Each structure stands twice: as C-alpha cells, then as structure tokens.
Amino acid sequence: MKYDSKHAQPQTVKTPCLVVGIFERNRGDHNLDALDEASSGALRRILKKGDFQGRCGETLMLYTVEGLAAGRLLLLGLGKQRDLTARSYGEAMGKAIKLLQEANVGRLAIALPDTGDSYHMVREAIIAAESAIYRFDQCKSEAKEPRRPLTQATFITHDRRHLKRMQKACGHGLAIANGSQLAKDLGNLPGNVCTPTYLAEQARRLARGKRRLKVTVLEEKDMEKLGMGALLSVSRGSSQPAKLIVMEYKGGKPGSKPVALVGKGLTFDAGGISIKPAQAMDEMKYDMCGGASVFGTIAACLELELPINVVGVVPSSENLPDGNANKPGDIVTSMSGQTIEVLNTDAEGRLILCDALTYTERFEPAAVIDIATLTGACIVALGHHASGLLANNDHLAEELGRAGEAANDRVWQLPLWDDYQKQLDSNFADMANIGGRSAGTITAACFLSRFTKHFKWAHLDIAGTAWVSGNDKGATGRPVPLLTQFLMKRCKVID
Ligand code: BES
Numbered sequence: 065m066k067y068d069s070k071h072a073q074p075q076t077v078k079t080p081c082l083v084v085g086i087f088e089r090n091r092g093d094h095n096l097d098a099l100d101e102a103s104s105g106a107l108r109r110i111l112k113k114g115d116f117q118g119r120c121g122e123t124l125m126l127y128t129v130e131g132l133a134a135g136r137l138l139l140l141g142l143g144k145q146r147d148l149t150a151r152s153y154g155e156a157m158g159k160a161i162k163l164l165q166e167a168n169v170g171r172l173a174i175a176l177p178d179t180g181d182s183y184h185m186v187r188e189a190i191i192a193a194e195s196a197i198y199r200f201d202q203c204k205s206e207a208k209e210p211r212r213p214l215t216q217a218t219f220i221t222h223d224r225r226h227l228k229r230m231q232k233a234c235g236h237g238l239a240i241a242n243g244s245q246l247a248k249d250l251g252n253l254p255g256n257v258c259t260p261t262y263l264a265e266q267a268r269r270l271a272r273g274k275r276r277l278k279v280t281v282l283e284e285k286d287m288e289k290l291g292m293g294a295l296l297s298v299s300r301g302s303s304q305p306a307k308l309i310v311m312e313y314k315g316g317k318p319g320s321k322p323v324a325l326v327g328k329g330l331t332f333d334a335g336g337i338s339i340k341p342a343q344a345m346d347e348m349k350y351d352m353c354g355g356a357s358v359f360g361t362i363a364a365c366l367e368l369e370l371p372i373n374v375v376g377v378v379p380s381s382e383n384l385p386d387g388n389a390n391k392p393g394d395i396v397t398s399m400s401g402q403t404i405e406v407l408n409t410d411a412e413g414r415l416i417l418c419d420a421l422t423y424t425e426r427f428e429p430a431a432v433i434d435i436a437t438l439t440g441a442c443i444v445a446l447g448h449h450a451s452g453l454l455a456n457n458d459h460l461a462e463e464l465g466r467a468g469e470a471a472n473d474r475v476w477q478l479p480l481w482d483d484y485q486k487q488l489d490s491n492f493a494d495m496a497n498i499g500g501r502s503a504g505t506i507t508a509a510c511f512l513s514r515f516t517k518h519f520k521w522a523h524l525d526i527a528g529t530a531w532v533s534g535n536d537k538g539a540t541g542r543p544v545p546l547l548t549q550f551l552m553k554r555c556k557v558i559d
C-alpha cells in the first residue's frame with residue numbers, strides 16, 4: 065500500500081473510508097468533536113447507545129453519517145486515552161486494516177489522534193497495516209487476491225505542526241515494513257527452496273543495480289583456506305554446499321567503521337546425528353531467520369539510504385544427518401584456532417556463527433550484533449515476546465534495549481557472567497559446544513563470547529520471536545524493526 069499524510073479537518077476529507085480513533089469512555093478529542101458537529105450530533109448519539117465501547121482494536125463501520133465528505137466512517141477503538149502508545153495504536157490499526165481488506169473501499173484516510181507521538185504512531189500504524197495485508201502465497205498454485213486490494217492510506221491531521229514528522233514516519237514505516245517483509249518471505253520459504261545457494265542468489269539480487277551494496281559469497285573452498293573448520297563441519301552432513309554471504313552496505317563516509325550484523329542462516333536444522341524429534345520439525349526451516357533479518361535490515365538501509373556503513377555476514381548451511389555428518393565427540397578446529405568438541409550436533413548454530421564472527425574481525429567493526437534462532441531455552445526463559453540479549457558491552461546492550469522499545473520489537477538482557485563459562489569445559493578440546501541443561505541461552509552466548517574478544521558485541525537470541533506457530537504459522541520479520549531503529553538512531557536520521 066502507499067502512504068502519505070495531509071493537513072485537513074476530518075469532516076472535509078473525501079475518501080471511500082475515514083478511520084477515526086475513539087477512546088474508551090467516550091473521552092472526546094478534536095476528531096470526535098469535529099465529526100460530531102459536522103454530523104449534527106449523530107456520532108455521539110450512536111456512541112451513546114453503548115454498543116461500541118472503544119476498546120483497543122474494536123471496530124464499527126458506519127455507512128449513513130450525514131454531513132461528512134467521507135463515504136464511510138470506521139470507528140476504531142483505541143482503548144483508554146492515557147494508555148495510548150504507538151504500540152497500541154498499531155495493534156488497533158492492524159485490526160482496522162484486516163477488516164477493510166474485506167470491504168470494497170480501495171483507499172482510506174486515517175484521522176490521527178491529537179495526543180501521543182505522531183511520528184511513532186504513524187510508523188507503527190504502517191508496519192501493522194503492512195503486516196495485516198501480508199500473505200505468503202509464493203508456493204500456492206493460485207494466489208487468493210483480496211476482492212479489492214487497498215492501495216492508498218492517507219494520515220490526516222488538523223494540526224499542521226505534526227505534518228513533517230508524519231511524512232518522515234511514512235517513509236520510515238514503509239521501509240521497515242518492506243525490510244520485515246523480505247525477512248518474512250525468506251523465512252517462510254521451505255527448506256527445499258531456500259537453500260544456502262538460494263540465499264546467496266537473493267543477496268546478489270538485492271545488490272543488483274545498487275551502487276551502495278557490494279555482495280561477496282565465499283564458497284566452501286574459500287572457507288577451507290580460511291580454516292573455518294567449525295562452519296564446514298556442519299555442512300559436511302548435507303549435500304547442499306555452505307555459503308558465507310557478505311553484504312557491504314556503504315552509505316557512510318568512506319573509511320568510517322561499519323556496524324556488522326551477523327545472522328544465522330541455517331536453512332534447515334534437523335539436528336544432525338543428534339536428530340530432533342519429528343514434532344514440529346518443519347519449523348526448523350525458520351532456523352535462517354537471523355540471516356533473513358540481516359537481509360531485511362540491509363534492504364531497509366538501501367530504501368532509506370541511511371548514511372552509515374553496515375556489513376551483513378550470513379553463514380548459511382543445512383544441518384542434516386548423513387555418513388559425513390558431525391558425530392557427537394568429534395573435535396573441530398575453528399578459524400580462530402580454538403578447538404571445539406561437538407558433544408551435540410544439534411548445537412550447530414554456534415558452530416557456524418563462531419567462524420563468521422572471527423571472519424567479521426577484518427572489517428574492524430564499530431560494533432557487532434549477531435542474530436540467531438539459537439536456543440530452545442530462550443523460549444523457556446522469555447516466551448515469544450522478547451528476544452534474548454547478551455552483550456560484552458553495557459552501552460551497546462542499552463542502546464539495543466532502547467531501540468527495541470522504540471521500535472516495538474523488544475529485547476530482554478540476560479547475564480553473561482564468567483560464572484557460566486565453566487559449563488563449556490571439555491576434557492578433550494578447548495571447549496565443548498554445549499553447556500548442559502541449565503542456562504542454555506547463556507551458555508550458548510558464552511560460547512560465542514570466546515570468538516568476540518576483539519570488538520563490542522551483542523547477541524540476539526530470536527528463537528522465540530522470529531516466527532509464530534499454530535494456525536497463523538509464519539515468520540514475524542523480527543528483529544528487522546529493532547535493527548533498523550538501531551541503525552537510524554546511530555546515524556542520527558531520527559532523534
Ligand atoms: N535452532 C535450534 C534452536 C531452536 C529450537 C530454536 C527450537 C527455536 C525453536 C538450535 O540449533 C538448537 O537445536 N539448539 C539446541 C541446543 C542444545 C543442543 C544445547 C536446543 O535449543 O535444544
């Protein structure tokens with residue numbers, strides 16, 4: 065959908081459908097007052113009947129309100145006025161868009177409430193709207209098109225002072241939504257389509273015709289030369305060759321240190337010889353969602369032309385059982401020279417990430433953030449709401465925490481204390497690849513911390529947030545909003 069913003073009084077807006085937010089307990093605001101007056105009190109008479117209460121996300125479509133220029137009026141509950149946030153506004157807007165998609169409107173206008181942060185409300189509304197419209201039908205023989213697709217949404221304010229921020233939010237919101245959508249598409253593709261080779265091809269495609277993006281793909285023979293024994297040990301059990309995808313986005317001053325994003329790109333994780341149970345194993349096609357979020361964030365950088373340098377590094381492989389596969393007890397040598405005893409072949413994410421992290425040193429990054437569906441334990445700890453955050457630098461952790469809040473894509477920090485490191489002791493190698501039953505998310509990060517000594521580093525465990533299971537199974541695109549927010553803030557495109 066296209067988005068823009070305009071200064072106007074709500075009653076004068078000519079549109080097939082005007083969406084107006086209504087707060088619980090009929091607390092009026094300028095929009096309600098103006099529309100009520102133009103309709104000679106019809107609106108408040110309707111609200112007085114009490115059917116519509118204004119709970120967040122509640123909707124009521126009105127077709128016969130006289131005195132308004134709009135063809136329809138959609139009342140959208142926003143909850144209690146004092147609880148209004150960009151997040152709740154987005155949640156409500158998602159419901160409105162779902163409903164309007166089934167209607168015959170095509171275009172709509174949205175009267176923005178006076179209160180609240182207009183920039184973040186518009187941005188969140190757009191992200192929620194695009195998310196409500198999103199469908200993944202690349203693999204259906206016939207795509208189900210909506211009867212009348214929505215093509216245009218215009219945010220209306222009666223207060224000119226908001227306009228600049230709203231316009232900015234339109235561009236930012238759509239870029240974040242588009243980046244998230246790319247991450248969702250890559251995530252939702254099945255493992256037999258989205259292989260390491262496919263991901264590498266998508267990276268090249270992203271760079272096509274774009275001066276600011278340079279893509280390099282390291283093949284297995286290149287990785288052998290670099291001594292990436294940990295990464296290569298994982299792909300040995302698969303007939304799909306591993307790829308190390310490197311995307312250099314050059315939007316900043318030449319020579320200014322890049323932010324590096326390192327994303328786990330495990331295109332299917334069967335567990336290897338330590339094979340997983342059959343239950344929900346299909347969902348392990350989502351084990352490349354960290355990598356997908358790097359693609360999505362780079363795409364957002366391109367769309368926003370952010371003035372910053374970013375390097376995306378995506379180690380990509382499958383993890384399957386086979387005669388050549390890693391066996392429990394095997395010892396591999398990482399690019400860093402440290403040796404690893406593979407006690408569980410299902411702890412493969414850290415094996416591909418450790419070599420990618422060592423490789424990232426050559427970019428002399430200002431900061432490194434890795435993103436990975438790394439541990440089931442993270443779902444036990446935090447559920448599906450927050451991504452896990454662990455870092456060797458408190459400033460970086462705080463910066464990410466704030467970005468997550470602002471982008472409605474939250475993280476929660478877990479400790480990375482040395483106390484946990486000894487769980488990785490191995491009798492036969494420098495370290496084991498698993499740390500026992502307790503604190504699985506922390507010991508996984510402890511493992512990675514041994515490969516991130518030379519830079520400021522944060523790790524995002526997105527096992528619980530990258531996709532949803534059940535009837536609405538699908539990738540979420542997280543944490544593209546968080547990462548994009550982090551970068552926008554770093555290069556001062558927003559304050
Ligand atoms: N990709 C999985 C983690 C995962 C599992 C994410 C379920 C989301 C849902 C990872 O490769 C894995 O298998 N981790 C193991 C580690 C264990 C063997 C130490 C896990 O979490 O069970």
Ligand code: MN
Nearest residue numbers: 333410411412
């Ligand atoms: Mn695994």
Ligand code: ZN
Nearest residue numbers: 330333351413
């Ligand atoms: Zn995995």
